[in-house]
């Protein structure tokens with residue numbers, strides 16, 4: 001190499017090439033601080049979640065094709081120009097809850113490259129000022145959230161108002177004291193449609209220029225400047241497209257708001273929540289005169305006789321009177337609302353269905369949740385025959401009458417959850433015939449009897465969980481279209497799912513609060529009828545040690561279409577290996593909170609299409625069960641909260657489709673036994689190991705609390721990578737040299753080649769002939785010298801007559817030590833390693849082992865004889881990766897085991913020295929087995 005004079009540029013190039021080859025730039029798929037969210041569709045949008053990671057800067061390993069980026073709840077103070085440089089596909093960026101302050105300091109072009117961004121969330125930062133060019137590249141931006149920052153002036157948000165696609169701007173909770181379009185420094189118009197300036201202490205609000213021709217919605221809630229805000233309207237045509245207006249707890253003088261309401265010609269949706277004093281003063285009279293008004297919200301207004309103030313509001317189609325503390329709707333107050341389609345009365349005080357409702361023939365949606373209604377009467381819904389949705393949850397209903405819903409022939413949604421219903425009184429035997437959704441959670445139902453749901457032929461979804469239920473034979477008859485059912489099942493209850501032949505999604509909550517009475521309940525039979533089931537979930541929330549709810553092989557026998565099965569805290573030990581023999585379409589298997597230590601991989605044999613496997617919290621100690629499972633379609637694997645310490649990387653060869661792996665909360669061991677796994681996490685470009693860089697070490701004690709990915713794997717295979725380095729360097733050099741030679745010395749080349757061949761042949765011949773100077777080179781640590789001289793030399797040199805090479809005695813002084821070692825090893829037929837703890841710790845001695853094993857590799861000869869001076873347990877050997885490998889591969893001699901019979905020991909050594917260059921006969925050397 002020295003004779004070759006390369007130009008410095010060439011040297012640089014060479015070094016660079018070497019470096020590239022040596023480092024093997026990884027196409028890492030597992031990210032340091034972010035998780036690419038799992039998606040079932042491989043071509044779906046890439047959603048990257050980097051939230052809650054205490055990040056100080058934008059991570060630099062964001063994949064290029066990300067379309068949604070979550071960076072909220074970090075400690076980011078600064079965004080640099082290059083941070084989002086090439087994310088041209090990004091559409092949603094969430095930077096909320098960070099500490100970004102002066103966007104001005106960040107140069108004008110921080111969002112350069114984000115030309116496809118449509119939604120930007122910068123809320124809850126400290127932004128005070130926005131540079132005029134801060135947003136200039138965001139040509140697709142439609143929605144900007146700037147809630148809870150420190151912006152004060154309308155001119156500060158001008159760059160946003162001028163964006164070509166802007167539709168929605170949220171600047172609530174900032175420090176604006178006025179919002180007046182005349183202060184803006186541009187004459188053009190903005191595309192803005194929705195403006196939220198709520199919770200700023202605005203003194204003035206005015207739109208006096210044609211800046212917002214498209215503006216539809218304004219929120220002025222929570223503006224509570226002392227003395228109230230004013231709103232100048234010199235030209236009402238500038239507000240002609242405003243349809244939605246919100247005042248919630250806004251301080252504004254009566255005259256001002258009346259003027260505003262009279263000036264808006266298109267107002268359709270008005271919210272006047274928590275505005276008691278103005279309503280007391282008679283504001284509703286003005287409101288009811290707005291001919292275009294369709295929807296009125298009046299939450300949190302405790303105004304006596306409120307409903308009577310609405311008598312003239314006959315134009316409304318939607319009315320919300322929630323939390324107005326009305327004890328009753330005064331008679332006749334809403335009767336005139338002939339167009340009313342939706343009425344919400346989540347009031348907390350009503351004790352019965354208000355009489356006026358009986359006259360609201362056009363009503364489609366009625367919400368009476370959160371009241372004290374204890375009884376429903378047959379006349380209550382007699383005339384509201386157009387109802388499609390009825391909400392009665394959180395009331396005090398104890399029973400139903402057969403006739404209550406009789407006239408509701410169009411009803412689709414009925415919510416009766418959180419009542420104290422005991423019986424239906426036959427209400428569902430006759431209808432409602434179009435009902436699709438029925439919620440009966442949290443009631444006091446105890447028994448479903450034959451035909452109870454006979455009239456619900458259209459029902460698709462039913463939730464009867466949180467009831468202490470028994471279900472008698474044929475109780476579900478008539479539910480021919482039921483697709484989804486959630487139910488609680490009793491420890492000793494009785495269930496019968498006959499009639500549910502179209503059920504696809506069943507969730508069962510096992511309730512153990514009721515004491516166990518009969519152990520002979522045979523649940524398996526109950527499931528026999530569920531032939532269409534695709535999703536089956538069983539959840540037990542309390543501690544148990546087994547119960548008669550028996551999820552056995554028979555349970556699944558008829559579920560030939562089952563795709564998802566989830567069992568939380570249900571099994572007490574691994575399920576029977578034959579459990580899923582009838583469910584070959586199973587794609588998603590979730591078993592959590594179960595001791596799966598004795599899992600039999602046979603379980604997976606009948607379910608080759610499995611894509612998702614979640615065994616979290618299952619006391620698993622390794623991934624080895626997967627090696628035999630043959631899960632070639634598995635894409636998602638979750639094994640969080642287990643007891644996995646070491647992962648054998650080869651297991652992933654049996655999971656060729658794996659893309660998403662979750663292993664949080666496992667007690668990893670940080671030593672060379674995980675080196676290959678660590679390397680795999682960092683370099684494989686298919687499987688994302690979620691949060692891998694946050695995994696901490698639990699073992700060994702010295703590494704506790706450190707990060708698994710920070711473990712120095714190079715120490716486990718320095719020599720291998722060194723070899724790689726050397727060989728790749730040589731390769732590059734060779735390529736370079738040969739191309740130079742070929743170019744300049746084409747003709748001399750052929751001649752040189754033949755010369756080289758001749759030289760090779762010659763040197764081989766001489767090497768072969770050269771006799772070894774010694775029979776064996778003895779490699780030992782200076783601390784073991786006494787043993788070598790006292791025990792070994794007298795026997796091997798004295799009695800048996802071998803010529804040994806000892807470094808103290810036979811090394812040539814003045815020669816470099818490496819050269820001496822090389823000469824000694826190559827000049828001896830064998831190398832005897834005298835192994836003790838100190839030997840392993842000494843750097844030079846391990847070099848000798850390395851060298852000898854190179855020779856082993858190089859010359860295909862067996863030259864190593866291992867003599868153990870002390871018993872070194874396998875786990876102490878594990879840091880010495882190479883030694884462990886050697887010991888695993890071949891037998892060795894142990895001095896302590898020889899005990900009194902040293903004669904036999906030396907005899908074995910003699911035979912080992914006698915064996916020729918052929919591969920060693922391992923039977924000769926029988927070291928202690930079982931290491």
Ligand SMILES: *[C@@H]1O[C@H](CO)[C@@H](O)[C@H](O)[C@H]1NC(C)=O
Pocket residue numbers: 088089115116
């Ligand atoms: C922006 O989005 C559009 C449509 O989603 C897409 O066609 C285009 O390629 C995207 N631009 C870039 C630079 O990715």
Ligand SMILES: *[C@@H]1O[C@H](CO)[C@@H](O)[C@H](O)[C@H]1NC(C)=O
Pocket residue numbers: 213214215240241
């Ligand atoms: C204003 O509203 C009307 C009716 O909704 C609509 O046709 C018109 O395009 C809107 N004008 C603008 C400038 O958005």
Ligand SMILES: *[C@@H]1O[C@H](CO)[C@@H](O)[C@H](O)[C@H]1NC(C)=O
Pocket residue numbers: 194217243244268269295
């Ligand atoms: C405006 O009102 C309409 C009609 O009530 C509603 O559908 C829409 O969501 C409202 N828009 C906003 C931004 O609140």
Ligand SMILES: *[C@@H]1O[C@H](CO)[C@@H](O)[C@H](O)[C@H]1NC(C)=O
Pocket residue numbers: 358359379380382383
């Ligand atoms: C239902 O409407 C009819 C006709 O308007 C009326 O006579 C009847 O009293 C109403 N029923 C109830 C229970 O108010």
Ligand SMILES: *[C@@H]1O[C@H](CO)[C@@H](O)[C@H](O)[C@H]1NC(C)=O
Pocket residue numbers: 484485486505506507535
């Ligand atoms: C099954 O039903 C439950 C509610 O009972 C629901 O949360 C879940 O999303 C449904 N699953 C599917 C796949 O439809």
Ligand SMILES: *[C@@H]1O[C@H](CO)[C@@H](O)[C@H](O)[C@H]1NC(C)=O
Pocket residue numbers: 038537564565566588589590612636
């Ligand atoms: C697998 O099924 C469980 C239980 O239904 C569900 O919670 C989970 O989201 C499913 N996993 C995937 C990746 O679809």
